[in-house]
Structures are given as structure tokens and as C-alpha cells.
Amino acid sequence: MERRSFIRIMGVGFAAATLTSSLSSCSTRDDKVDYGWNGPSDSESDIRLKVLAYAILCPNPHNKQPWFIKLNDSQHLDLYVDQTRLLPETDPFARQIHIGQGCFLETLTIAASGLGYQAEIEYFPQGEYSNTVVENLPVARVVLTKKTAINVDPLFKYILQRQSNKREYDNSRLSPVQKSQLQALPMAMQTSLTLQDSAPEITYLQQLLTEAMTIEVGNKARDLETIKMFRFNDQEVQKYRDGFGIEHSGVTGIKKFIIEGFLLDREKTEKDPSDFGKQSVDMTRSICESSSSFAWITTEGNSPLQQVQVGRDYCRLNLTTTAMGLAQHPMSQVLQEYQDMLPLQERFKQHFNIKAGQTVQMLVRLGKAEKTAHTPRRLVSSLLIG
Incomplete structure (x- = not known):
């Protein structure tokens, strides 16, 4: 089958698998591999x-x-x-x-x-x-x-339980109680959270974020950087224990087996990533159009310390939405700082009256969706130095 067939198959059910429950339970993943999501072992004393x-x-x-x-x-x-x-x-x-x-x-x-x-x-x-x-x-x-x-x-x-859920959402908006709960989250000094769910602005964001992905995949070096972290099959997941694959976007069962076994090919994709880029744009459009609530975190400056503090705030936001039963997914392309993205980023900031000295550090969509497989994690021992 040609790669264009892969695009059609992925597009049919990328976000919410239409397979029966029996097919969805099929997996080529070795369940004996521990990808870190059980916490520390009972025998660990340090x-x-x-x-x-x-x-x-x-x-x-x-x-x-x-x-x-x-x-x-x-x-x-x-x-x-x-x-x-x-x-x-x-x-x-x-x-x-x-x-x-x-x-x-x-x-x-x-x-x-x-x-x-x-x-x-x-x-x-x-x-x-x-x-x-x-x-x-x-x-x-x-x-x-x-x-x-x-x-x-x-x-x-x-x-x-926490994850970044890349599925299509159900277009639900946050309730007033949910918005109040998120707005009440304590944030670091000079950090603010903005929630957006008005229909005209959501339409604007859906179009803007799709355009941002189009810009991002318009450069082969950027494409290859993402493709390097894409895991084409379970063997790559087990080997590298990082990155992400189609399973982490909700594609499971026999569909996953067919795509990974017969349609995905790293060598061909790295040689010509154009189909991969088009697929990314199509998926971005689809998932954005399924989302009716967005949020972003803004700082008054952009120092490394502020970036680290934003990470702490973002992590608490993600864990809080998990506790609330909400799905969350970062949509960061328009916030990137390479030259090609800056004009679109400026349009975004002007549209939402974000001041010139402020930096939007994270932008996410929020909603309801079935959970996906967790992305893998490396062994703690691989992080240790000296």
C-alpha cells in the first residue's frame, strides 16, 4: 500500500477508534515491558x-x-x-x-x-x-x-494517571464551576492563566493553530526533528523508551497493527517527510475542530527561572485537569521562537491583547476524551550522572 493510503486510514479514525472493543484490545506491545507508569518498585529504599x-x-x-x-x-x-x-x-x-x-x-x-x-x-x-x-x-x-x-x-x-491526550475531544466547554476551579489555581509570581471558550475566538484559534502546524512542517529540518522522536513500531518504543507513536494518539488494535506493520517506514519518511507533514496538518485541524475550550499561561518576562516556574504551574494544571476528569493537550507550535513562526505569533498576541513584553509559555486545549496509552519513560538509572 502507498503512504497516501496510510493517510486515509489514519484520517478515518485517528482520534476516536471506531473498532469494536475486542479489536481495540489487540496490541503488539509486550505487556511485560515496564514503561515506568507503576511508580517506584516496592524494593527501592533510596x-x-x-x-x-x-x-x-x-x-x-x-x-x-x-x-x-x-x-x-x-x-x-x-x-x-x-x-x-x-x-x-x-x-x-x-x-x-x-x-x-x-x-x-x-x-x-x-x-x-x-x-x-x-x-x-x-x-x-x-x-x-x-x-x-x-x-x-x-x-x-x-x-x-x-x-x-x-x-x-x-x-x-x-x-x-496524568497524560497529554492527543485524541479528538467531544467539543464540550468547561462548566462555570470547572472554570472557577482552574482560575483559582495558585500560580507563580508574574504568571497568569487565561481560559477561552467563546465561539468566535475558538474558531479563530482552530484556524490559527492549524496554520501554525502548516508553518512548522514547512521546513524539512523541523520535520525531521519531530520524526526523530516518532516511534514507528513497538520495537522502537522498547529500544528508546521516549518519544511518541500512533498508539499515543489513540490508534490501537488491528488498525495499529496494520499501520505499523505495513504502512509506516522510517527510512522512506525521513527521505521524504512531506506526507508526514500533511498528515500532521490534517490531524491538527481535526483535533482543534473537536475542541471548544483552550487555555494559556502567560508570564511578564521570559527568563530561565520564569520558564522553570511556569513548568511547575503547568504541571499542576495538568494534574488538576486530570483530577477533574478533563483531557488536556499542549498546542505549542504558535509559541515557537524560530523566525518563520514569529509573524503568526505576533498576530495571535495582538488578537488577544497580549502585551509586547509578555510571553505566552504554554497553550493547551481542554475537553473530554477517552484515555490513550501512556508515552514510555526511560529507566531512572539512565538519568544519573557522576
């Missing part, structure tokens, strides 16, 4: 490794998992950016990478509370670098202190 087993489950760009950990004394660790896991084409200044660091720290902090520890965070203990480079300096120092009485963060029980 509190640092236990909290890391939760922290690695946090949201992060392209599921790159861009973290290095240096273990110091028995209750002390340093977090670094893994500079081999950057996204220079789509995230040229590592803004999203630093947001991913904040997500890691917030998940770690929540997990620590659930395990009876307080996590004290010191940001950039050896100095903060600029927002145009990534230096080999720790993003944060974490000290874990045992507490006989500690208030367990209520979001702890949702760490193993």
Missing part, C-alpha cells in the same frame, strides 16, 4: 530514586525527557538539562526544555509529600544563565527532608 521514579512521568516537550540527575548525599540531588536532548529546530532557545525542568521539579515535590518528605528547591544554585543558551550548570538543587507530619499534596494520587 528516597531520591523513589521520587525520581515519579518525577520522570511529568509532561515534557516531545517526550525528550531532557534531564540529568547528580546524586549527592543521601537526601540531596541536582537537576541539570541533558544537552544531548534539546530541540534546536523547534525550540531554539530551549524555552520548552526549561518548562520541562519545572514539570519535573513539581512532580518530584508532589511525590515527595506522598512519601512523607518535604522537597526544598533552590533554583540555579550556581547562577542563572541567559535565556538564549543552556549552560552546564544545575537548574535546581533539591533537598529531601523526612517529616513526621506532612500534608500530602492531593495531586499525588494523579501522577500515575
Whole structure:
């Protein structure tokens, strides 16, 4: 079959599989492979490794998992950016990478509370670098202190459930109670959350985000950066334990088996990614048109520290929407800082009266959808250095 056939098959049921439940239960995945979503093993006694087993489950760009950990004394660790896991084409200044660091720290902090520890965070203990480079300096120092009485963060029980749900949603809007609950979330200083669900503005966002994806896939280097993280089959998932595949967009069962076994081919896709790019635009249009509630997080500046703090806020937002039974999916293309995207980004900011000195750090869609398979995670041991 030709790749155009793949596009038609994916388009028919990308977001909500139309297969029967018996077919949907079929999978080529080896269920014996532990992709990290069970938390730490019962035999683990090192509190640092236990909290890391939760922290690695946090949201992060392209599921790159861009973290290095240096273990110091028995209750002390340093977090670094893994500079081999950057996204220079789509995230040229590592803004999203630093947001991913904040997500890691917030998940770690929540997990620590659930395990009876307080996590004290010191940001950039050896100095903060600029927002145009990534230096080999720790993003944060974490000290874990045992507490006989500690208030367990209520979001702890949702760490193993949280996901970025890429399915089509049901076009439902948030209720007034849900909007009030999200607006009441405590945010870092100089950080604000905007919710948007008015019909005209949703139509505008649907068109804008589809155009943003069209721009993103209009450059082969950017396309190849994404394709590098796309997992074409279960063998790649098991080998790399990062990235994302069609299963993580809700394609399962016999459809997944056919697409991965007969239609997907890494060598051909990397040689000519044009079909892959067209597919991405079609999917973006489809999922945006299924969504009637969007939200974004804005900061007054754009320093690495603010980016890390936004990551902590974003992580709490994602865990909170999980607790509320809502699906959440980041739509970050229009926020990228490469030159091609800047004119569209400026149009977006002007349309919503976002000031010139403000930075929209995260933009998501919210709604209702069936859960998808979790994206894989690497072993905690692969994060450790020194």
C-alpha cells in the first residue's frame, strides 16, 4: 500500500477508534515491558530514586525527557538539562526544555509529600544563565527532608494517571464551576492563566493553530526533528523508551497493527517527510475542530527561572485537569521562537491583547476524551550522572 493510503486510514479514525472493543484490545506491545507508569518498585529504599521514579512521568516537550540527575548525599540531588536532548529546530532557545525542568521539579515535590518528605528547591544554585543558551550548570538543587507530619499534596494520587491526550475531544466547554476551579489555581509570581471558550475566538484559534502546524512542517529540518522522536513500531518504543507513536494518539488494535506493520517506514519518511507533514496538518485541524475550550499561561518576562516556574504551574494544571476528569493537550507550535513562526505569533498576541513584553509559555486545549496509552519513560538509572 502507498503512504497516501496510510493517510486515509489514519484520517478515518485517528482520534476516536471506531473498532469494536475486542479489536481495540489487540496490541503488539509486550505487556511485560515496564514503561515506568507503576511508580517506584516496592524494593527501592533510596528516597531520591523513589521520587525520581515519579518525577520522570511529568509532561515534557516531545517526550525528550531532557534531564540529568547528580546524586549527592543521601537526601540531596541536582537537576541539570541533558544537552544531548534539546530541540534546536523547534525550540531554539530551549524555552520548552526549561518548562520541562519545572514539570519535573513539581512532580518530584508532589511525590515527595506522598512519601512523607518535604522537597526544598533552590533554583540555579550556581547562577542563572541567559535565556538564549543552556549552560552546564544545575537548574535546581533539591533537598529531601523526612517529616513526621506532612500534608500530602492531593495531586499525588494523579501522577500515575496524568497524560497529554492527543485524541479528538467531544467539543464540550468547561462548566462555570470547572472554570472557577482552574482560575483559582495558585500560580507563580508574574504568571497568569487565561481560559477561552467563546465561539468566535475558538474558531479563530482552530484556524490559527492549524496554520501554525502548516508553518512548522514547512521546513524539512523541523520535520525531521519531530520524526526523530516518532516511534514507528513497538520495537522502537522498547529500544528508546521516549518519544511518541500512533498508539499515543489513540490508534490501537488491528488498525495499529496494520499501520505499523505495513504502512509506516522510517527510512522512506525521513527521505521524504512531506506526507508526514500533511498528515500532521490534517490531524491538527481535526483535533482543534473537536475542541471548544483552550487555555494559556502567560508570564511578564521570559527568563530561565520564569520558564522553570511556569513548568511547575503547568504541571499542576495538568494534574488538576486530570483530577477533574478533563483531557488536556499542549498546542505549542504558535509559541515557537524560530523566525518563520514569529509573524503568526505576533498576530495571535495582538488578537488577544497580549502585551509586547509578555510571553505566552504554554497553550493547551481542554475537553473530554477517552484515555490513550501512556508515552514510555526511560529507566531512572539512565538519568544519573557522576
